[in-house]
Amino acid sequence: MFWVLASLILPLWSLMVRYRFTRESRLPQTGPFILAPNHYSEIDPVAMGAAVWHLGRLPRFMAKASLFKVPVLGWLLRSSGQIPVERAGASRGGNNPMGDAGGLIQREACVIVYPEGTLTRDPDLWPMRGKSGAVRLALETGIPLIPVAHWGTQELMPRYAKRIHPFPRKTIRVSVGEPLDLSRFRTGPIDQRVVTEATEVLMQAITALLVELRGEQAPPERWDPSKHQQSETGRF
Structure with missing residues (x-):
């Protein structure tokens, strides 16, 4: 199913988007890993999925479980191997996204996890405070965690926009970092303090890559949503 979707989407996508990868950008061609990108547009998953494809791997995403309940879309997500994730406290049915991701890891998959959990609220689209999912998954499974940044997607579909702007053709620049060294966080229990500190290391790495892409x-x-307390309705 993934190959079918790719054959339908990628030719059209290539008419709208060209990629520019930094010379250092590469992905492991074998074995499992977690890819952690920045997130500022609703179309980022397509952009990052296509980028991973160009770099020679098949992408898998951890997506909101509610999307899997949408007719047709849910079937496509399940058939293409994506991973449903319940929001905290939303499920009592024993859904275990870590276990689901573990199955893909055993199959040596590339699992894409957005560490911010949602679109950044930073006014200038810089990465905001991260959540623990990507780091916790890396610490609990022991597989590589790779930061990545991209820039240019906002020209195709601005944050909170309802439609894309396909023409003229847009350029998306991508920079893939080195796998993070998380060994110092594995010397004791993986508690909330350890996860928080490791998550900040990840967010610093993503931000550093984005600084290079943006030249700013x-x-x-x-940006910390808990401090700013911006409501969704407050934007309109």
Whole structure:
């Protein structure tokens, strides 16, 4: 099913988008790993999925479980091997996204996890405070965690936009970092303090890659939704 979807989507996507990868950008061609990108547009998953495809691997995503309940879309997600994730406290049915991801890891898959969990709320589209999913998965499974940044998707589909702007053709630049060294976080129990510290290391790595792509300095303080308390309705 994934190959079928790719054959339908990628030719059209290539008419709208060209990729520019930094010379250092590469992915492991064998074995499992977790790819952790920045997130600022609703179309980012397509952009990142196509980028991973161009770099020689098949992408798998951890997506909101509610999407799997949508007719047709849910079937496509399941058939193409994507991973449903329940929001905290939303499921009592024993759904275990870590276990589901573990199955893909055993099959040596590339699992894409957005560490911010949602679109960044930073006004200038810099990465905001990360959530624990990507790091916890890496610490509990022991597989490589690779930061990645991309820039240019907002020209195709701005944040919170309802439609894309396919023409003229857009350029998306991508920079893939080295796998993070998380060995110092594995010396004891994987508690909340350890996960929080490791998540900040990940977000710093993603931000550093984005700084290079944008040619700008990131803000000195990372956007923290819990401090700013911006409601969804407050934007309109």
